[in-house]
Amino acid sequence: MAITRRLVEKQTAYRKNPIVQGINNFVGSPWCVAVLGLLTVIAFAFSLEVVFYTIVAIYATYVGIFCDDFKPLMPLFILCYITPSISNNPGKSDQGLFYGATGIYLICIVSVAILTLIIRLVLDENIGRASLFTKKRSLLLGMIILGASYFLSGIGSEKYLEYVKSNLFFALIQFASIVLLYFIFSSAIDWDKMDVDYFAWIGLIMGIVVALEVGCIYISEDVIVNGVINRGKIYSGWGCYNNIGAIISMSIPFAFYFACRKKYGAPFLLVGCALLAAVFFSCSRGSMVGGVFAFAVSFIYTFFRAENKKLTRIFSFALVGVAIVGAVILGDKILAIFNEVPSISDVNDGSISFNDSGRFDIYKNGLKVFLDNPIFGQTFYPASFPMYDFSDVEAFSSFFPPRWHNTVIQMLASCGAVGMLAYSYHRIDTIRLYIKKRNDTNTFIAISIVALLGMSLLDCHFFNVGPVFFYSMCLAVMEFGKEQ
Secondary structure, X not given: OHHHHHHHHHHHHHHOOHHHHHHHHHHOOHHHHHHHHHHHHHHHHHOOHHHHHXXXXXXXXXXXXXXXXXXXXXXXXXXXXXXXXXXXXXXXXXXXXXXXXXXHHHHHHHHHHHHHHHHHHHHOOOOOOHHHHHOOOOOHHHHHHHHHHHHOOOOOOOXXXXXXXXXXXXXXXXXXXXXXXXXXXXXXXXXXXXXXXXHHHHHHHHHHHHHHHHHHHHHHOOOEEOOEEOHHHOEOOOOEHHHHHHHHHHHHHHHHHHHHHOOOOOOHHHHHHHHHHHHHHHOOHHHHHHHHHHHHHHHHHHHHXXXXXXXXXXXXXXXXXXXXXXHHHHHHHHHHHOOOOOOOEEEXXXXXXXXXXXXXXXXXXXXXXXXXXXXXXXXXXXXXXXXXXXXXXXXXXXXXXXXXXXXXXXXXXXXXXXXXXXXXXXXXXXXHHHHHOOOHHHHHHHHHHHHHHHHXXXXXXXXXXXXXXXXXXXXXXXXXXOOO
């Protein structure tokens, strides 16, 4: 106890040092998030992930020792997720960054950072120890129930024992992605001092970084050939066009957050427009739907609620005018670029046939799996999956199980009625939280979450780690953040 007390006293003394306080002021600022975002783009463009992750490990270790709380860790989770370059895509090559000696090196430096943070939580009474487990969290019970349904996935199904180890590991990943950051940050951040603008900057910079990555992809992969986009070339080291477009769509509301909340925030409307354009250049049709939703709802809300209504409305009308003129002059040329991107619907012989990319077959198969295993589902590793019967993505489907591309179907097929009820309980919890703590900040966060959930009805984003990490932090800010 005496040793522990002396360690805490020394740590507190270090944090009061003027030089350390100056560094901490920068580390906890949006400028630091911007620098980390720039480093992410550089690492992505030039395959310098080892350098970036080394910097991140040192940064996280510093935060664990010297910073007052864990707020500066928030941007790391999403930026680290969107860093891997095309050449180091773990699903396309087993010779990349995450294997062999570099893989072992990454495990070592991350382990040191994590150990430092754990020790800090154990020693610090303010952001760890008892407060970590006594903090009142309105969403925690629902998250635990949802996680329990993941772990119960597939019990009693025909192939349960065959997939039990992989299934439990995948369930652990999904549970941790939802609850871990919400649980830790709810206690390990001084919310009385936390400026919610900081999190909005994280959301906005996240989208700008991915938009810049899209630009890198177009340049390095020669995506446009003969004036037409080849969508198959749009992929990164962390996901394909659908994953890319979804992250950008989730970031759009945060551009409007600043347009709404700042006295001279109207120029952020341009940033929102640029992010929407980036979504379209991701060529993800589901993300286009989510992006248009996020843009339209955020735009309307900002139009009526902006701090500086006059400037915002002048800017809004000007943007609408430019969009109309641009559509008239350049509309045909812009549409021609997207000519080879599968359309949402095709007109054939006078009738409309929807190009669903096999989604309807997937959903029918998923419902059949649910009816065959109605209580706990068939596990996360389905015995049959129509989309992958003709796919060449064996490396990817072995890294993560093929998923049902719809959250409702996923819960029913993988976790049965028990899982669907657990998910519904969690969803009701989040709706109640927003109603109870509704304000401008939480409204823009809610728009981002709804965009994610909507896109997850067409894809598997709610079962991808990166988007759900961000979702988990969104819920923590929504519940504990204080609007300035």
